[in-house]
Structure formats: C-alpha cells, structure tokens
Amino acid sequence: MKISNLFVLIFAVSIFLLNSPFAASQDKELLGAGATFPYVLYSKMFDAYYKETGVKVNYQSIGSGGGIRQLKEKTVDFGASDAFLSDAQLKEFDAQVLHIPIALGAVVITYNLPGNPELKLTPDVIADIFLGKIKKWNDPRITSLNPELKLPNMNITVVHRSDGSGTTFVFVDYLSKVSKEWETKVGRGTSVAWPVGLGGKGNEGVTGLVKQTPGSIGYVELIYAKQNKLPVALVKNKSGKFIKPDLSSITIAGAVNVPEDTRISITDTDAPDGYPISSYTWILVYKEQNYKNRSLERAKQLVKLLWWMIHDGQKYNEPLDYAKLPDNVVKLGEKIIKSITYNGKPVYKEVGIK
Amino acid sequence: MTKYELRIIKSKVISVILTFITIVSTFPFLLVLYFIMKNGISVINWEFLTSLPKPVGEPGGGILNAIIGTAILVTIALILSVPFGILAGIYLAERSETKIAFISRLVSEILQGVPSIVIGIIAYLWVVKPIGYFSALSGGVALGIIMLPLVIKSTEEILKLIPHELKEASLALGVPYYKTILKVMIPAGLSGILTGVLTGIARIAGETAPLLFTAFGNPFLSFNILKPISALPLLIFTYAISPYENWWAKAWGASCILVFFVLSLNIITRLISTRR
Numbered sequence: 001m002k003i004s005n006l007f008v009l010i011f012a013v014s015i016f017l018l019n020s021p022f023a024a025s026q027d028k029e030l031l032g033a034g035a036t037f038p039y040v041l042y043s044k045m046f047d048a049y050y051k052e053t054g055v056k057v058n059y060q061s062i063g064s065g066g067g068i069r070q071l072k073e074k075t076v077d078f079g080a081s082d083a084f085l086s087d088a089q090l091k092e093f094d095a096q097v098l099h100i101p102i103a104l105g106a107v108v109i110t111y112n113l114p115g116n117p118e119l120k121l122t123p124d125v126i127a128d129i130f131l132g133k134i135k136k137w138n139d140p141r142i143t144s145l146n147p148e149l150k151l152p153n154m155n156i157t158v159v160h161r162s163d164g165s166g167t168t169f170v171f172v173d174y175l176s177k178v179s180k181e182w183e184t185k186v187g188r189g190t191s192v193a194w195p196v197g198l199g200g201k202g203n204e205g206v207t208g209l210v211k212q213t214p215g216s217i218g219y220v221e222l223i224y225a226k227q228n229k230l231p232v233a234l235v236k237n238k239s240g241k242f243i244k245p246d247l248s249s250i251t252i253a254g255a256v257n258v259p260e261d262t263r264i265s266i267t268d269t270d271a272p273d274g275y276p277i278s279s280y281t282w283i284l285v286y287k288e289q290n291y292k293n294r295s296l297e298r299a300k301q302l303v304k305l306l307w308w309m310i311h312d313g314q315k316y317n318e319p320l321d322y323a324k325l326p327d328n329v330v331k332l333g334e335k336i337i338k339s340i341t342y343n344g345k346p347v348y349k350e351v352g353i354k
Numbered sequence: 355m356t357k358y359e360l361r362i363i364k365s366k367v368i369s370v371i372l373t374f375i376t377i378v379s380t381f382p383f384l385l386v387l388y389f390i391m392k393n394g395i396s397v398i399n400w401e402f403l404t405s406l407p408k409p410v411g412e413p414g415g416g417i418l419n420a421i422i423g424t425a426i427l428v429t430i431a432l433i434l435s436v437p438f439g440i441l442a443g444i445y446l447a448e449r450s451e452t453k454i455a456f457i458s459r460l461v462s463e464i465l466q467g468v469p470s471i472v473i474g475i476i477a478y479l480w481v482v483k484p485i486g487y488f489s490a491l492s493g494g495v496a497l498g499i500i501m502l503p504l505v506i507k508s509t510e511e512i513l514k515l516i517p518h519e520l521k522e523a524s525l526a527l528g529v530p531y532y533k534t535i536l537k538v539m540i541p542a543g544l545s546g547i548l549t550g551v552l553t554g555i556a557r558i559a560g561e562t563a564p565l566l567f568t569a570f571g572n573p574f575l576s577f578n579i580l581k582p583i584s585a586l587p588l589l590i591f592t593y594a595i596s597p598y599e600n601w602w603a604k605a606w607g608a609s610c611i612l613v614f615f616v617l618s619l620n621i622i623t624r625l626i627s628t629r630r
Contacts, residue, residue, distance in 0.1 A: 029574075029581055031488065043573070044409040056574040058582055075488055200595075207597035227411045228597045292486045 029056045030301055034067020034080030036202040037167045037221045038103055038281045041322050042080070045313045053308075055301060061202055065164015065190045071097070071284055074292050077302055079284040082166030083173075083190050084263040096287040098336050101262045102309055104254040104323035106245040107171045107277040108225050109233040111217040112210050113137065116231040117149045120242045123178035123268075123276070126235070129217060130158055130175065131182065132196035137215065152215075159209045159218035162199030164190040170279040171219045174267035219277075222250075223321050239272040249275035251323040258329050262336070280329075281322075283309070289342045299342045300351050306337050307353055387613070394610025397603045407573050413600055417608050419575050423490070423584040424559060424612075427569060430494025430579060431558055435501040436551060443509025443547075444535060450514070459510075466503040473499050474564030482568060490576070490583035493569030497561060501554040508550020512543040545626045552626075556619040560612055562587035586612045 032042075039061035046057040062070075064081035071079035072093060084099055109121060125141050128134045134141060137154045161168045169190045176183040186192050200206035200218070207224040210216045222245050225232050234242040243249050253274030258264050268276050283306065289299035310325060310333040317324045325333065338348045401416050408415035442458065449455050477496035482488055516539060524534040540547070570582040571592065586608050593605035 029576075029578075031570075031582060033570075040410045044412075046573075047409045050574065056572075056576075058570075058572045058574060060571050060582075073483065074486060075482060202595070204592075204596040208595055211597055223411075224597060 028054060028301075029058065030077045030298070030305060031058050031060075031075075032067075032078040032080060032283070033060045033062050033070050033076045034284075035064040035082050035166045035281060036061040036204060037064070037082045037105055037107075037165075037170075037279075038080065038322065039203065040221075040223045040227070041103055041316060041320050044316050044320060045309060048316065049305065049308060049313070053304075055305065057305060061204070063161070063163035063190075063202060064166030064169065068190075068284065069164075071286075077285070077298065078306075080282065081284060082279050082281040083169030084265075084280075084282060085284070095291065098285055098287050098339065099262050099282040100285065100306055100310065100333055100336055101258075101280045101282055101325055101329055102313075103281055103317050103325065104250050104266075104278060105281055105321075106222045106250045106275050107167055107174075107219050107279065108222050108245045109217065109219055109235065110207070110210055110225040110230045111233070112212075112214050112230070113154075114152060114214075116229075117146070117151075118231060119149070119233040120145045120236070121233045122236040123175070127175050127179035127182045129156060130160070130195075130197070131185065132158070154215040157213050157216040158194070158197030159200055159206050159213070159216050160194050160197045161191070161202070161206060163201050165202075166190060166279075166281070167203055167219065167221060168192065170265075170267060171277060173265055174277045177268040222246075226321055235276055237272075237274060237276040238268055238270055241272060243273065243275045245275045245277070247318060247321060247323055249273060250278045251326075253278040254280065254323055254329075255326055258332060260332065260335075262329065262332055278323075285340065287340060288344070289340060289347060296342050296347075296350070299340070299347050303337060303340055303347045303353070304351050306340075307334075307348070307351075310334070310337070390606065390610050390613050393603070393606035394608075397607030398610060402604070402607055406575060410596075411598060415604075417586070417589055417604060417611075419572060419584040420586045420589040420608060421611070422575060422577070423569065423572070423588075424586045426490055426577070426579065426583060427493050427497055427565070427585055428555055428559060430491060431497035431501050432551070432555070434495060434498035435505055435554070439502050439505025439550075440509050440540075440547060442506045444513060444540075446506065446510040447513035448535070450510075462503040462506045465499070466507070469563075470496075470500055470561050471563035471566075474567055477564065478567045485580070487580065488568065488570035488582040490569055490579040490581065493565045493583065493585065494579070496564035496568050497558040500561065500564065501558050504554040504557060505547075505550050508553070509543070509547050512546030512550070513539055515546070516542050549623045549627050552619050552623045556616045556623075559616055559619075560587055562591050566591075 042059050046059055050056055064083050067079035067081050068085065070076045085097060090097060109126060111119065122145060125134065125145065135156055137151045137156055143151055169188065172186060172192055173188050176188050186195065198209060200209040203220045203224050206218045207220050207228055207230065210218040210230060211228055222232070232245055234244050237243050252271045253266050253269040255271070256264070256266060262280065262282070264280065266278050266280065269278065285302065289302065310330055314324045338346060340347050401414065403416060403421070404418055405416035406419055407417070446455050446459055473496050477492045477499070481492035481495050520538060520542060521534060524538045525531070565585050565588050569585055569588065571588050572582045572584045576583050590605045590608045593601040
C-alpha cells in the first residue's frame with residue numbers, strides 16, 4: 001500500500017466530487033422549512049408534485065418559528081407558518097416578505113381518556129385547564145358540560161409545544177380572545193411561558209405524547225388526531241353552539257373578508273356554525289427573488305410550485321381534512337404570486353402563467 | 355492460619371463480586387441489542403432497503419434516502435479528516451517535544467471533548483451560512499471535525515509504539531527521512547491507523563445532533579453534496595418522535611441497520627488489531 005498514492009487519490013476524488021455533475025446545482029430541487037400544522041398536507045402535495053413534474057421539494061417540518069427564522073437567514077427557498085408575521089416582525093426582515101395562503105386547518109383539543117369519550121368544552125374551561133386551574137378530569141366544571149359522561153378521577157396532564165409554533169400561536173391567540181386572564185398572564189406568541197404541562201416537539205411530538213400519556217390533553221392540527229384515532233373535543237363558539245372540528249365547520253370559519261395581504265386571524269369566529277380555533281396556513285417567500293445569487297431558474301420553479309399549490313394542489317386538501325381555499329382567497333393568492341419579481345421583473349410571465 | 359484462611363475467603367468473595375459486576379455491565383448492551391433485534395428485524399425487507407419514504411401517514415415506503423445519505427456524509431467526513439488527521443498524527447509522533455506539538459495535542463484533546471451539537475452549530479456558521487444552503491457538505495464537515503481528533507490520536511499513539519530500531523535502521527541505510535516515514539513507519543502502523551479510522555466512522559455514523567442544522571434531512575434521494583441530505587440517525591430521530599406506528603417500526607428498523615453497521619465496524623477493528 002503506497003500511502004502517498006492514497007493521499008493523491010483522496011485529493012483527486014474530492015476535487016472530482018466538488019466539480020462533478022453531482023455537485024452542480026440543477027435547480028430541480030427546492031427547499032422549504034417551517035410549520036408542522038400543514039406538514040401532512042405538504043408532504044402529500046410535494047410527493048404528487050414530484051411525480052407530476054420531477055421537481056423535488058424538500059420540506060422539513062421544524063416548526064413555524066424555525067421556518068420564519070430560516071427564511072430570515074435566507075437558507076431556504078420558502079418558509080411556512082400558520083402564524084402570520086406581525087408588522088413588527090416584518091420590519092425585522094431586510095426585504096419584503098409575502099404571505100401565500102395554502103389551506104385552512106383547525107387546532108383541535110385532543111385527549112387520552114378511557115373509552116375515548118367525545119367531550120364538550122367551553123372557552124373558559126379550556127383556558128383554565130391550560131392555566132392549570134382545573135386539575136382533575138372529574139372537576140364539576142367539566143362534568144357539568146358533559147353530564148352524560150362518567151369522567152374518571154384522574155389528574156389532567158397538559159401537553160403543549162416545546163418549539164416555536166404556529167399551532168401554538170393560533171391556540172393562544174384564541175385563548176387570549178376568549179380569556180382576559182390568559183391574555184394578561186400568558187399572552188400571544190409562537191412560543192409562550194406555559195403555566196403547566198409537558199412540551200412536545202412539533203405537532204408530531206404533541207400527538208405522540210398525548211397518545212402515550214393517559215389523562216393528558218393537548219392541541220394539534222385536526223389531521224394528526226384523525227390519523228392517530230385520538231378523540232377531539234367539541235368547542236363552544238361565540239354563538240353558543242358546540243362545534244365539532246371538521247371540513248365544513250373549518251370552511252365556514254374561513255369564509256370571511258380577507259385583506260389584500262391575506263394576514264388574518266379567524267379564531268373566535270362570528271359564524272354560527274364555524275369552528276372557533278381555525279386558521280389559514282401560509283407559505284412565506286421574498287417578493288424580490290434575486291438575493292444571495294439565486295438563479296432566475298430557481299425563482300421560476302418556486303413561482304410554478306406556488307401556483308400549482310393554490311390551484312391543482314388544492315385537490316389534496318380535503319382528503320386530509322384541510323379545507324380548500326375559498327375562491328376569493330385563491331384570487332388574492334394569484335395576485336400575490338404574480339407580484340413576485342426577479343430583478344424587478346415579474347416572474348409569472350416567464351413561466352407561462354396568465 | 356485462621357488469618358490466612360480469612361484472606362483467602364476475602365479474596366474469593368471479592369473476585370466473585372467483580373465477576374458478577376463485569377457480567378452485569380454487559381447487560382445494557384445485550385438489552386439494547388435484544389430490543390433492537392426484536393423490534394427492528396421484522397421491519398427490514400427489500401422494500402424497506404430500496405425505496406423512498408411515502409407521504410406522512412401512508413403505509414409502506416423505505417429508508418433508501420437515509421442509507422445513501424449516511425454513506426455520503428461519512429465519505430465526506432473521511433475525505434476531510436483522514437489526510438489531516440494522519441499528517442497531524444505523524445507530526446505529533448515525530449516532533450513530540452516541540453511547543454507546536456504540545457499545543458496541538460492539547461487542542462485536539464479539547465476538541466474531542468466538545469459536545470457534538472456545538473460542532474453542528476459551528477458547521478452551520480462556517481458552511482451553511484456562507485454557502486447559503488443546508489447541505490451534505492456542511493454535515494460532512496461537522497462529522498469530519500468530530501472524527502479528526504480520533505484519527506490524530508490513534509495515528510500518534512501507534513507510531514510511538516513502533517520500535518525505534520526500525521526507524522534507525524532505515525535511516526542508517528541512507529533512506530531519506532520522508533521516505534522512512536512513508537515507506538517504513540506508516541506501513542508498520544497501518545493496521546493501527548486503520549483501526550483509528552474505523553473507530554472514528556463508528557463514532558460519527560450514529561451522530562444526530564451535528565446534522566440537525568447542517569444536513570437537514572431530505573425525503574428524496576440526493577447525491578448532490580451541496581443540497582440537503584438525509585441520514586439514518588436524523589431519520590430515526592424524526593420517526594421516533596412522530597405519532598405514527600409504522601414510522602416507529604421504521605425507526606426500529608433503521609436503528610437495527612445502524613447498530614449492525616457500527617457493530618460490524620467494531621468487530622473488524624478488533625480483528626485488525628488482534629492480528630497485529
């Protein structure tokens with residue numbers, strides 16, 4: 001064995017690898033990161049998109065907080081979040097960021113109780129459970145709402161998110177609207193100081209914890225509870241009705257006047273049959289795509305993908321219990337996608353979108 | 355006499371205790387192996403090894419992306435750490451008294467103690483941010499840094515063990531110094547150096563933390579070292595915390611593959627070093 005030759009070989013191989021076609025960026029690949037709330041949907045959409053177009057969209061569900069952060073660092077092509085950026089947050093970016101709505105979902109209250117009963121809960125009871133003031137499942141405030149159920153004398157274990165999360169934002173945004181105490185004590189944010197409970201990473205982690213912990217209660221996107229056969233609570237909305245989170249009650253909650261930039265919170269809806277903890281979920285991109293030496297090709301791929309997601313991609317929403325975008329919101333989405341530019345020129349014209 | 359007997363009894367009792375504790379200390383490993391075999395073996399089949407993951411919540415699919423990813427990451431780490439590690443090891447062995455040797459030995463020992471997650475963050479700052487993308491390369495850099503001190507240490511130790519006479523004989527015959535190192539010393543210590551490299555691979559193949567913000571993961575098959583890539587430990591981490599039972603099963607299967615890979619590396623290492 002000639003060691004000197006070995007070194008030469010290793011050196012040659014590394015030079016080869018760096019210059020080989022393997023390393024050349026062919027821009028047949030896009031990278032996104034963020035929300036776990038729409039992860040089930042995106043993972044299906046991008047699988048289908050790969051089969052249709054051969055473009056690989058690598059989506060990593062690291063939480064909305066992480067998605068926003070990585071977009072700011074410009075390490076991803078798009079971020080994803082179910083918490084829209086506030087005006088203050090938008091100012092922290094050095095360029096304009098666009099919100100493109102993709103789907104509507106619901107944050108559901110799920111729990112692990114013997115026999116998987118269907119609970120009815122009111123906003124104040126939910127707030128007090130997550131504040132740690134209601135400690136037992138047979139607390140009179142829960143049993144009086146569910147007289148037909150026999151609830152066990154069991155401690156309630158609260159499960160919440162440990163990472164920066166849009167799902168958390170939607171949930172605490174709702175609690176802040178319905179409970180003064182929540183608003184002053186805990187408040188809003190993608191991660192908040194939880195008074196009680198265990199933390200799980202991502203919607204996946206919270207679902208996993210609830211599934212494995214008898215007596216626990218947590219909040220996740222509807223599809224996670226459904227796929228794992230966990231029960232979900234009916235929540236009393238503003239009109240006094242107990243609403244089960246499903247496609248129709250989410251769709252009803254989403255049918256509102258949406259502003260031009262689509263940044264809207266639809267929690268605590270006025271609609272009599274709307275589920276009160278529903279939310280839009282967005283993809284976040286930079287308006288001007290020529291940053292950090294990005295190629296025009298990459299910008300084109302991104303615009304094509306987004307266009308596909310709000311049109312053809314929508315057919316994957318309902319089978320996975322995410323509501324489709326209402327027509328007026330699709331129109332707004334089109335307008336926003338058309339405003340994406342490369343060197344100041346609109347990109348959509350280059351990819352054959354009219 | 356009785357005092358003598360007492361000492362024999364004492365000695366016997368202690369040796370029984372020691373034997374017992376030695377046996378007990380192998381239990382954790384045996385239990386790990388047992389659980390991984392029990393849960394993992396049944397998952398492994400042709401589809402599992404040769405196909406890509408399915409969308410979340412759908413049954414079927416495999417972990418080909420992660421197997422290829424780990425192979426690529428380890429290769430990059432090897433390319434980066436082995437040449438530097440061996441050369442530095444030679445220097446430390448040959449010039450062990452100099453100040454530079456003292457400092458670099460100290461630094462490499464400290465580097466070995468740096469938590470791997472910290473090395474991950476460093477690779478993020480050094481590679482991901484300047485390139486602007488998560489990439490296999492950045493993951494390989496992180497793993498290479500972790501492996502570097504292991505290669506340096508094993509090369510240095512093995513070269514120091516080689517009898518001085520060998521080197522002196524070579525020099526006395528008029529062989530130039532660099533040739534003495536390359537053609538006499540290194541071949542003599544080759545099995546030891548190889549052992550160090552293999553131990554290093556076994557160490558980095560299972561690292562998760564340094565890959566979280568470098569290799570980043572990829573549900574598709576990727577050979578591009580400038581793009582994100584999947585890896586076995588990353589996949590195990592994501593699948594294990596998920597709520598899906600078929601993902602748990604896949605995490606067991608992937609753990610099984612990883613453990614067997616590392617185990618066989620360790621066995622090969624053993625064979626090489628006993629043959630020496």
